[in-house]
Amino acid sequence: MRIGIFICHCGHNIKSTVDIEGLKGYFKGLNNIACVEDYPFMCSEPGQALIKSSIERFGLGRVIIAACTKALHQDMFKNLVRDAGLNPFLLRRVSIREHCSWTGEDIEKNTSKAIRLIRAGIYSSAHYEPLEEKQVEVNKSALILGGGISGMSAAAFLARAGIEVYLVEKEKELGGHVRHLEDVWPVRERGKDIIERMTEELKTLNNVHIFTSSRLVSFGGSFGNYEAVIENSGGEIKVIVGGVIVAIGFTAFDPSIKPELQYGIDKRVITTLEFEEKMHELPIKEGSRVAILHCIGSRDEIIGRPYCSRICCINAIKTGEAIKNRFKDSYVESFYMDVRSHPRGGEEFYEDTQEKGLLFTRANISEIIPEQGGLVLRGEDTLLGMPFEREFDLVVLSIGMSPPKDNQEIAGLLKITLDKDRFFLEAHPKLRPYDTALKGIFIAGTCSGPKDMEESINHGRASAVKLYGLLNLGYAFIEPFVAYVDPKRCSGCRMCEQACVAKAIKFDEGLHIVRVEEAACMGCGLCNATCPSSAIALKGYKDTIIDDEISALTEAV
Amino acid sequence: MKGKKLKNSHLDSLFDGFLKEEGSIILGFKRDGNAIGHHIFKGSAKDYSLINPFFSANGAIYFRRLFSKGAKLLFILRPCEIRAYVELTKLTQIEREGIVAISVDCPGTESEKEKTDRASLPEDIRDYFKGDNKKRWACINCREKRGVVGDAGIRLDRDYNMWIIPYTEKGERLIETLEGELTDIPIDMAISPDRQTDSFKTDMDALRSDLKRCVLCMNCRDMCPVCYCVDCVFNGDEYLPRGDALLNKVLRTGSTDMPQGKELFHLIRMYHVSQTCVGCGACEEACPQDIPLTKYFKGISERLQGIFSYMSGRGFDEAIPYTTFIEDELKDAED
Numbered sequence: 001m002r003i004g005i006f007i008c009h010c011g012h013n014i015k016s017t018v019d020i021e022g023l024k025g026y027f028k029g030l031n032n033i034a035c036v037e038d039y040p041f042m043c044s045e046p047g048q049a050l051i052k053s054s055i056e057r058f059g060l061g062r063v064i065i066a067a068c069t070k071a072l073h074q075d076m077f078k079n080l081v082r083d084a085g086l087n088p089f090l091l092r093r094v095s096i097r098e099h100c101s102w103t104g105e106d107i108e109k110n111t112s113k114a115i116r117l118i119r120a121g122i123y124s125s126a127h128y129e130p131l132e133e134k135q136v137e138v139n140k141s142a143l144i145l146g147g148g149i150s151g152m153s154a155a156a157f158l159a160r161a162g163i164e165v166y167l168v169e170k171e172k173e174l175g176g177h178v179r180h181l182e183d184v185w186p187v188r189e190r191g192k193d194i195i196e197r198m199t200e201e202l203k204t205l206n207n208v209h210i211f212t213s214s215r216l217v218s219f220g221g222s223f224g225n226y227e228a229v230i231e232n233s234g235g236e237i238k239v240i241v242g243g244v245i246v247a248i249g250f251t252a253f254d255p256s257i258k259p260e261l262q263y264g265i266d267k268r269v270i271t272t273l274e275f276e277e278k279m280h281e282l283p284i285k286e287g288s289r290v291a292i293l294h295c296i297g298s299r300d301e302i303i304g305r306p307y308c309s310r311i312c313c314i315n316a317i318k319t320g321e322a323i324k325n326r327f328k329d330s331y332v333e334s335f336y337m338d339v340r341s342h343p344r345g346g347e348e349f350y351e352d353t354q355e356k357g358l359l360f361t362r363a364n365i366s367e368i369i370p371e372q373g374g375l376v377l378r379g380e381d382t383l384l385g386m387p388f389e390r391e392f393d394l395v396v397l398s399i400g401m402s403p404p405k406d407n408q409e410i411a412g413l414l415k416i417t418l419d420k421d422r423f424f425l426e427a428h429p430k431l432r433p434y435d436t437a438l439k440g441i442f443i444a445g446t447c448s449g450p451k452d453m454e455e456s457i458n459h460g461r462a463s464a465v466k467l468y469g470l471l472n473l474g475y476a477f478i479e480p481f482v483a484y485v486d487p488k489r490c491s492g493c494r495m496c497e498q499a500c501v502a503k504a505i506k507f508d509e510g511l512h513i514v515r516v517e518e519a520a521c522m523g524c525g526l527c528n529a530t531c532p533s534s535a536i537a538l539k540g541y542k543d544t545i546i547d548d549e550i551s552a553l554t555e556a557v
Numbered sequence: 558m559k560g561k562k563l564k565n566s567h568l569d570s571l572f573d574g575f576l577k578e579e580g581s582i583i584l585g586f587k588r589d590g591n592a593i594g595h596h597i598f599k600g601s602a603k604d605y606s607l608i609n610p611f612f613s614a615n616g617a618i619y620f621r622r623l624f625s626k627g628a629k630l631l632f633i634l635r636p637c638e639i640r641a642y643v644e645l646t647k648l649t650q651i652e653r654e655g656i657v658a659i660s661v662d663c664p665g666t667e668s669e670k671e672k673t674d675r676a677s678l679p680e681d682i683r684d685y686f687k688g689d690n691k692k693r694w695a696c697i698n699c700r701e702k703r704g705v706v707g708d709a710g711i712r713l714d715r716d717y718n719m720w721i722i723p724y725t726e727k728g729e730r731l732i733e734t735l736e737g738e739l740t741d742i743p744i745d746m747a748i749s750p751d752r753q754t755d756s757f758k759t760d761m762d763a764l765r766s767d768l769k770r771c772v773l774c775m776n777c778r779d780m781c782p783v784c785y786c787v788d789c790v791f792n793g794d795e796y797l798p799r800g801d802a803l804l805n806k807v808l809r810t811g812s813t814d815m816p817q818g819k820e821l822f823h824l825i826r827m828y829h830v831s832q833t834c835v836g837c838g839a840c841e842e843a844c845p846q847d848i849p850l851t852k853y854f855k856g857i858s859e860r861l862q863g864i865f866s867y868m869s870g871r872g873f874d875e876a877i878p879y880t881t882f883i884e885d886e887l888k889d890a891e892d
Contacts, residue, residue, distance in 0.1 A: 489788040493648040498880040512624070530879070532829040533786035544795060555809050
């Protein structure tokens with residue numbers, strides 16, 4: 001085997017704290033090393049040319065590039081190796097910048113670590129095999145779960161882009177929570193009007209299939225060819241879709257689990273959602289005293305909701321403003337922890353309402369005591385540090401968002417992880433905020449945590465764009481790092497079948513062994529760890545590769 | 558619980574009736590003079606014995622990868638053997654179709670390795686329960702000597718009357734063919750569920766010195782009824798390098814004991830069988846070095862199974878903890 005090592009200086013990034021000449025000297029002395037080269041920037045054109053010409057000149061069988069992390073330039077280096085006539089899966093990247101030179105100033109220690117890291121690359125890449133990416137056909141269709149504002153936005157984008165859309169909503173009508181809002185801030189429109197405009201648009205598109213009063217009952221398959229069964233009063237409908245967007249929204253917090261607030265017991269205690277619906281029927285008039293309580297069902301560790309729901313401050317301010325607008329001489333007091341008027345324009349709105357006479361008091365409300373004349377709020381003014389009791393005619397609770405009711409069921413069907421607050425967990429909070437563990441399944445809107453309308457719409461559209469990017473070509477390449485079964489070793493005990501998250505392992509009754517459906521396999525390696533016979537392994541990550549890599553890292557230099 | 562009182566003549570007619578059918582066989586024990594051992598009966602069950610007071614191997618090792626293909630099989634074995642059979646069915650190494658498994662109350666066994674004088678083997682199995690012979694450690698500390706596993710059980714009451722008790726539909730169908738009515742079985746039986754066990758204590762020094770004697774013959778693996786892999790990872794040289802590979806490894810990592818990797822062998826085997834181990838002690842029986850393997854395998858696996866409220870071989874429907882994932886389990890192991 002002929003191995004080529006290419007060490008990058010990355011300007012001064014690596015060179016200043018790693019002894020490059022020392023590295024070169026060490027590796028030149030090892031067996032099977034055909035060449036050891038270094039260059040200030042391997043990613044530059046001359047650097048690339050050096051790698052390419054060395055592969056051709058020495059007839060290299062393995063290429064080891066010791067430079068930055070694999071997360072950078074990987075596709076470029078893969079293509080380079082491929083152009084030079086070598087299978088790109090025989091390339092090994094070793095990170096001696098993020099994992100080594102940037103971690104400390106000690107040249108001796110860094111050089112020793114760089115040697116171990118590169119040596120691990122040599123030992124493991126010796127076991128590499130040429131692999132090919134596989135092409136699978138992809139259905140240009142999408143399933144959208146949840147016909148709220150986020151799901152509808154995603155549906156509209158995908159449908160206009162030419163994707164067949166199946167929009168599933170469990171309620172009788174589309175629109176989710178937004179449909180019930182009387183006054184959407186800051187556009188000052190009725191939620192119903194916004195929803196109906198969007199519904200009309202969806203209805204003009206002939207590739208949108210809307211299923212209301214419907215539920216997803218079963219789900220299987222793999223990216224490009226997911227099989228979903230939708231159930232409604234008309235029976236079961238099976239659809240094949242390329243991908244899925246989950247936008248099942250949230251459940252409004254139910255304040256009755258906090259009995260000290262008297263919600264559900266005294267009719268004079270209502271939520272912001274109820275206020276929106278029956279604003280004009282409320283028993284208030286000029287001179288009425290109204291209290292608005294922030295953070296109900298948010299930032300509350302005791303009831304297991306430590307998060308901020310993000311929308312309730314604006315809702316509380318909006319409620320106060322609506323009362324003040326109708327009854328100029330009413331007394332409206334907001335009791336807050338912090339005012340977090342998140343969206344653009346929120347801060348100005350907060351200022352404006354204060355000028356209109358809305359009072360804000362930083363307080364902890366411990367209980368509401370119903371009396372004949374009114375409701376007595378007992379609490380502590382946290383700025384003055386003084387306890388108080390004040391009487392009101394009406395109390396509006398600004399309620400937060402709770403995880404959607406169906407989260408367990410949907411998470412189970414689609415293999416989505418739940419976070420500690422029981423919302424859906426994205427693959428990465430910064431870099432992959434819409435992705436889930438399975439390819440082509442995205443989450444959108446408030447099911448992955450509290451969001452306001454604008455964010456939910458953006459989230460829906462962003463997921464739609466991500467999904468469109470995957471479906472658009474009509475085919476996809478799947479990574480070759482999938483599990484494979486050694487039929488001679490497999491005992492057919494089916495342990496791996498139980499461990500497989502992607503349901504990619506199928507039992508062959510006739511041969512009494514298991515086999516892997518490559519298109520469905522995510523390459524997570526759970527089956528690998530479960531198999532007692534080591535009959536199942538990941539291509540490119542065989543046990544021997546990992547064993548040798550570990551021993552190379554632990555051996556003395 | 559209901560069962561039928563059993564006479565020896567009943568069993569004879571049951572076995573003869575069963576074996577008359579084409580493709581029917583019985584797996585049990587055969588007595589040959591003073592020797593008793595596993596035997597497969599075809600045509601006639603002459604000289605069968607319900608009890609084998611000597612342990613050489615766990616009978617379930619003969620069933621691994623048994624896919625009956627229409628044949629009818631009757632197993633009449635010890636509880637530990639039937640429990641291993643149940644575990645193997647869960648791992649799809651045996652197809653339950655066509656098999657009826659009967660466990661028989663076990664008085665405990667002596668090791669075949671001990672050269673006991675067998676001149677006086679009792680004629681009647683009841684006498685085994687009365688005698689005070691030298692039992693194996695595994696049997697003294699046995700978790701389940703009662704014939705309460707499998708499709709049916711043959712049990713003895715305090716007066717040493719035999720009872721046959723069905724546990725599954727298959728067992729019921731077999732017992733239907735016997736004469737007599739199902740009646741309530743006595744509450745007190747010859748073998749009670751109580752057991753006294755040496756509690757297992759972790760002692761790494763003892764483990765290390767015990768394993769020092771290992772010669773890696775792998776007999777323990779080969780005779781283990783629940784070690785079912787068709788090709789063991791230790792058959793290759795991935796874990797046990799030889800020749801040049803060993804030389805390279807020693808040059809790279811430093812000196813090593815010989816044979817190399819024996820601790821790893823036992824630990825990996827422990828990891829593989831600990832949830833299905835029935836504590837029969839076949840491994841120790843097979844060990845030429847007399848390493849007290851039962852102590853470790855039985856002790857650790859019973860503790861592990863206890864964490865999951867699982868007992869290997871207790872029921873066909875109880876899933877092996879490895880193969881299930883319950884989100885809220887093992888809370889006490891978190892910290």
